[in-house]
Amino acid sequence: MAVADVIAALTGAVVRYADRAAIGPLNLSVAPGEIVAVVGASGAGKSTALRLLAGLERPSEGQAITTAPGRTAFVFQSPTLMPWADAQTNVALPLELSGTPKDEARALAAAALASVGLGERLTARPRQLSGGMAMRASLARALVTQPDLLLLDEPFAALDSVTRRHLIEDLHSLWAGRSPRPAIVFVTHDIEEAVYLAGRTVVLDAVSGQVAMARPTPGDIPRQAGWRGDPDYRETVETLAAALAHAMPDRVA
Amino acid sequence: MSRLVAPLALIALLLAVWEIACRLWQVPVYFLPPPSAVVVSLVERAPILAGSALQTFRMALQALAVAALLGGGLALAVSISRTAEHAVRPLAVALQVTPIVAIAPLVLIWAGLDHADRAVVALAAAVAFFPIFSGVLTGLKSADPDLERLFDLYGASRVQRLIRLRIPAALPFALEGLRVASGLAVIGAVVAEFVSGSGATQGLAWRLLESGNRLRTADMLAALICLMAMGLALSGVVGLVERRVRAYLS
Numbered sequence: 001m002a003v004a005d006v007i008a009a010l011t012g013a014v015v016r017y018a019d020r021a022a023i024g025p026l027n028l029s030v031a032p033g034e035i036v037a038v039v040g041a042s043g044a045g046k047s048t049a050l051r052l053l054a055g056l057e058r059p060s061e062g063q064a065i066t067t068a069p070g071r072t073a074f075v076f077q078s079p080t081l082m083p084w085a086d087a088q089t090n091v092a093l094p095l096e097l098s099g100t101p102k103d104e105a106r107a108l109a110a111a112a113l114a115s116v117g118l119g120e121r122l123t124a125r126p127r128q129l130s131g132g133m134a135m136r137a138s139l140a141r142a143l144v145t146q147p148d149l150l151l152l153d154e155p156f157a158a159l160d161s162v163t164r165r166h167l168i169e170d171l172h173s174l175w176a177g178r179s180p181r182p183a184i185v186f187v188t189h190d191i192e193e194a195v196y197l198a199g200r201t202v203v204l205d206a207v208s209g210q211v212a213m214a215r216p217t218p219g220d221i222p223r224q225a226g227w228r229g230d231p232d233y234r235e236t237v238e239t240l241a242a243a244l245a246h247a248m249p250d251r252v253a
Numbered sequence: 254m255s256r257l258v259a260p261l262a263l264i265a266l267l268l269a270v271w272e273i274a275c276r277l278w279q280v281p282v283y284f285l286p287p288p289s290a291v292v293v294s295l296v297e298r299a300p301i302l303a304g305s306a307l308q309t310f311r312m313a314l315q316a317l318a319v320a321a322l323l324g325g326g327l328a329l330a331v332s333i334s335r336t337a338e339h340a341v342r343p344l345a346v347a348l349q350v351t352p353i354v355a356i357a358p359l360v361l362i363w364a365g366l367d368h369a370d371r372a373v374v375a376l377a378a379a380v381a382f383f384p385i386f387s388g389v390l391t392g393l394k395s396a397d398p399d400l401e402r403l404f405d406l407y408g409a410s411r412v413q414r415l416i417r418l419r420i421p422a423a424l425p426f427a428l429e430g431l432r433v434a435s436g437l438a439v440i441g442a443v444v445a446e447f448v449s450g451s452g453a454t455q456g457l458a459w460r461l462l463e464s465g466n467r468l469r470t471a472d473m474l475a476a477l478i479c480l481m482a483m484g485l486a487l488s489g490v491v492g493l494v495e496r497r498v499r500a501y502l503s
Contacts, residue, residue, distance in 0.1 A: 056402050074406055076399040084421045084502040093417070097407040127503065145407075 007032045007149050007183045008053045008072075012062030015048050023048050023209040025062055028202060032148065033181035035221065037194030039240070040204030040212075041248050046187040049204070050074070050151045053185060068149040068183075070098070073142035075152040079134035081126040081141075087113055088122040091141045098145070112144040113137065116170060132163040136170070143174060152186045156193070168197050172222035191241045195233060196223060201240055205247040213243040286471035294475040302460065306479045309446070309456035312370060313438040313487065316377030320434055323378070324385030325427065332393040332419070333411060349383040353441055357448035369446075369453035377441030381434035388430020392423025424502060428495035435487045443480065457483070 009029035016022045023045035030036055030053070040046050051057040052064040054074050066072060073094070081090045088109050095105035110122055116136040118124075126134055135155060142150055156164040175181055188194050194201045195217050205212040218232040227233055268288045274280070275287035282290060295302070327345075331338045357376055364372035396418050404414050446458035457480045464472035 051402075054406060056405055070408070072406065074403065076402075078399070080397055080399040080403065082400065082418070082421070094403075094407045097404065097409045097413055097417075 005031045006065075007068055008064075008066040008185075010049065010052055010059070010062070010064050013049075013052055013059035013064050014061040015045070015052070015057065016060040021209070022060070024059070025210060026052070026204075027211060028053075030149070030183050030185055032183050034200065035175065035184040035186065035198045037198035037201045038185060038187045038204060039189060039191055039194045039201060039244055041189070041206035041244075043249070044204040044206040044247070045209045046189075046204060047153050050153050050185060050187055053149070054151050066149065068147070071145075071148040073145060073147035073150050075135075075138055075142045075150070075155045077154045077157060079126065079131075079138040081134060081137060083126050086123045086125055087118060087129070087137045087140075090126070090137060091144050094141060094145050108144055109140070112140040115143070115174065116140045132159055132167065135159060135167065139167075139171070139174075146178075148180075148182055150182050150184045152184065154187050154189065157188070157190075164193070168193065169222065171197070176222055191237055191244060192228075195237050195240065196228065201236075203240060203243045203247055206249040207247070212247040213240065215240060283468040283470050286474065290471040291474045291478070294469075294471040295478065298472060298475060302457070302476060302479050305455055305457045305460045305476070306483055308370075308454065309439070309442055309458065309480070310483055310487070312373050312454070312456060313377055313435070313442045313483075315374045316438045316442060317381055317431070317435055319374065319378040320381035320385050320438065321431060324382045324430070324434075325389050328386050328389035328393065329415075332390060333415075338390070345383060345386055348379060353380050353444050354448060357445050360445075361449055366453070369449040372449060373442050373445040373454055373456070376445035377438045380441035381438040384430040384433040384437065385427065386430075388426045388428075388433075389423055392426025393419045395426060396422040421502060425495070425499045428491070428498055432488055432491040432495055435491045436484060439480070439484045439487060 006029050010024075010026045012025040012027060014022055014024035014026075020043075026045065026049055028036075028038075028049060038046050038049060048057065052059055053066060054072055055064070055066060055069065056074075058064070081087075082093070085093075088106060091112050092102075092105040092109035095108060096102060100108070110119070113119055113122060116139055118129075118133060118136055118140065121129065121133065121137075124133075126137070129137060138155070142152075156167050159167070171184075175184060184198075186194070186197055188197075191201075198217055199221060200214065200216045202211055203213040204210070215236065217236055219227060219230065224230075272287045272289060275285060280287075286294075327341065331341050353376055356379070357372070360375050360379075361369065361372045364375060393415075400418055401414075404418055409417075442456065443458040443461075446454050446456050447462060450459075450462060457476050460476040461473055461480075464470075464476060
């Protein structure tokens with residue numbers, strides 16, 4: 001892959017910890033506009049990989065490069081909204097921190113909230129929002145800066161499966177509606193979610209912390225109705241599930 | 254309802270037993286006066302007690318304000334630099350573990366014997382300082398680590414991080430510190446007044462001492478009740494503010 005086709009990459013990135021096993025070496029490159037899902041067991045280093053890509057953590061060895069500094073957004077496992085601020089203030093935060101005038105930031109925040117279906121809930125406090133709505137607000141906060149690289153760390157794990165499917169469709173249409181399309185790296189432990197969501201799925205090995213398998217997913221995004229029944233989809237899920245099972249820490253059992 | 258009735262009933266019962274026991278065994282009044290005698294003293298000495306209570310209250314409140322400014326300000330300053338925290342914390346702990354009674358005579362000398370009230374405020378502030386300092390410092394570090402990462406990601410300045418994330422996150426902790434400190438400020442004021450001792454300040458602690466020296470035990474108990482009521486009122490008000498702010502922030 002040519003350098004121009006990479007928006008962020010990890011090259012032999014190793015992260016050492018004082019109190020647990022090191023992670024890596026990780027090799028992962030993300031092209032502009034592509035959707036990559038990263039799956040793996042807990043402790044395989046999925047979240048670490050994201051933080052490296054975001055520049056929130058430095059590798060102990062190897063390299064983490066991004067061509068989108070300041071154009072990167074992050075969605076965490078929980079909505080991580082400031083409980084003392086309303087939805088609009090929460091979503092305006094990234095813009096205000098980077099110096100956008102307050103009125104403009106609030107207007108853009110209102111538009112971002114409307115794009116995730118929360119246009120009527122601008123003044124709601126996080127505790128007044130359901131889990132799904134809070135996660136939408138969190139997504140709006142990530143999208144408000146028009147990022148070129150969007151990193152999501154198991155954002156829908158705590159939601160029920162219906163809400164989760166809705167949010168994945170929303171994420172697809174938000175992605176498809178932007179020009180140029182942002183690159184998305186999505187961490188999950190759910191293979192079906194990964195394959196449905198992404199154009200490429202990467203399996204991390206829980207033991208070595210390295211990439212155990214990387215596989216493109218067939219089909220167009222956004223997905224056709226009923227695509228979960230497609231044989232290509234099923235076959236990809238099964239192949240990756242087998243790779244993931246092999247990459248589990250207790251595979252001897 | 255029973256949460257109010259049960260303790261009141263217990264208090265009434267204890268008072269009744271106390272009153273009856275005093276009369277039955279004819280306990281000398283200098284040793285243990287019956288509750289009725291304490292009530293009589295409370296009523297008769299109401300103007301004096303109210304004046305003294307006001308003075309103690311004012312000194313405790315001033316001490317609380319000083320402690321909040323110093324404790325909060327220092328915690329804020331220290332939160333910005335880890336080195337500063339390492340430097341300051343042992344001193345703050347040393348101040349906390351030093352018995353207030355032991356430093357009171359020193360502070361009295363420094364404040365000047367003519368200004369015993371200043372010594373009382375300073376000593377009460379010294380005991381109220383630690384919970385506020387500690388509460389604010391803990392609170393400033395209590396923000397969600399993922400929110401801290403978000404502020405990293407968008408290149409927030411220190412001032413932005415402090416104002417938009419850490420101070421709002423610290424407020425409930427600061428108020429809890431203030432509630433603890435308000436109780437300690439009253440204790441500090443009383444202890445300091447005991448040590449200064451000669452009527453240089455005429456707060457409730459002085460009334461206690463004065464009545465004790467004259468073996469007017471009923472008057473002592475009346476002053477003690479005023480002190481209790483004052484402490485409860487102060488921590489009640491701060492507790493109310495704390496709950497309001499906590500509800501608003503979460």
